[in-house]
Amino acid sequence: MIRGSEQFLAIGGVLIAGAVTHGTFFPQSRVFGQVISHGSADGAARVALTFDDGPTAGATDRVLDMLGELGVKAAFFLVGRNVEREPRLTERIAAEGHLIGNHTYDHFRLGMFGLARFWNEQIGRTDKAIEQATGLRPALFRPPVGHKTPFIMAAAARGGHAVVTWNRRALDGMRTTPERIVDRVAPHSWAGDIILLHDGVEPRSRRDPAASVAAVRPLINALRDRGLEPVRLDELTGLRPYRDAPEPSGTENLRSRT
Numbered sequence: 001m002i003r004g005s006e007q008f009l010a011i012g013g014v015l016i017a018g019a020v021t022h023g024t025f026f027p028q029s030r031v032f033g034q035v036i037s038h039g040s041a042d043g044a045a046r047v048a049l050t051f052d053d054g055p056t057a058g059a060t061d062r063v064l065d066m067l068g069e070l071g072v073k074a075a076f077f078l079v080g081r082n083v084e085r086e087p088r089l090t091e092r093i094a095a096e097g098h099l100i101g102n103h104t105y106d107h108f109r110l111g112m113f114g115l116a117r118f119w120n121e122q123i124g125r126t127d128k129a130i131e132q133a134t135g136l137r138p139a140l141f142r143p144p145v146g147h148k149t150p151f152i153m154a155a156a157a158r159g160g161h162a163v164v165t166w167n168r169r170a171l172d173g174m175r176t177t178p179e180r181i182v183d184r185v186a187p188h189s190w191a192g193d194i195i196l197l198h199d200g201v202e203p204r205s206r207r208d209p210a211a212s213v214a215a216v217r218p219l220i221n222a223l224r225d226r227g228l229e230p231v232r233l234d235e236l237t238g239l240r241p242y243r244d245a246p247e248p249s250g251t252e253n254l255r256s257r258t
Helices: 002-025 060-070 080-085 087-095 116-134 150-158 178-188 210-225 233-237 251-257
Strands: 046-052 075-078 099-102 194-198 229-231
Touching: 046 210, 046 233, 060 087, 060 210, 075 080, 075 087, 080 087, 080 116, 087 099, 087 116, 099 116, 099 233, 116 150, 178 210, 194 210, 194 233, 210 229
Parallel strands: 046 075, 046 194, 046 229, 075 099
Antiparallel strands: none
C-alpha cells in the first residue's frame, strides 16, 4: 500500500513538473493564464509582423524605412532601457503608425526566477519610458524569450496588459542570414500567424541585427506572393493596443478562440 502511494505521488510530481515546464517555456501555453499567440484566420489572409528588443539605432530606423516604403504596419515590443537611450526613435515608431508594446526594462533572460517586485518594476519602468517618449501607455506585453511564470502573468495583469507571444518565429535572435530567415518563415506561414522577428539588440548583448534588417523586404514580398498581407497586430487580434484606447468590439470572442 505504501509503495502504491509513493508511486502515485511520484507520478503526480512528474505531471506537475511537466505542466510547470510547459507553462513556463512554451510561448503558446496558457497554463498560467491567458496568452494571445495567434490571430484570426477568418476573412482576408493576414499575418502580423512583430519586432522585439528595440529600439536600436542603425537597425530599427532601417526597418522603419522599409516598412514605410512597402506600406506595412508592424508591432514593436520595446525594451525600456533601449527606449530611454533612443526616445526619438521610439517616438518615430509611434508617429509612423506602428504599434508599441512592452518587452520589459532589461530583457533579463533569467528574469523568470524573479518574484512579484522584480516583475512589477520591469513592466512599470518600461511603461513609463514609453509613455514619456510617445504619450502612449502600452496595453500589450511580451515576456523575454516567451517565458511565463505566475509572477510574470500577475504583474502583466496588474499593469493592465494582455500577454502576447507568437506562433511563428524567424530564429533571428541568433547568428543567421536573411535567406534563412525568409526560408524559415514565408513558406510555413498561414493566415492568423503572429511572426516573431528582432530589430533590436537587448542590453548585455552584442548581436548584429544586420540579417534581420536585410530580411524585412524579401520576407514581406515572399508573404505577399503567398497571398498573405501583413497587418498591425491589433488589427489581426482585435486587442486594444493602448490603455487609453477603446477595446475593439468582438475581442472577447477572439480571445476565446486564441
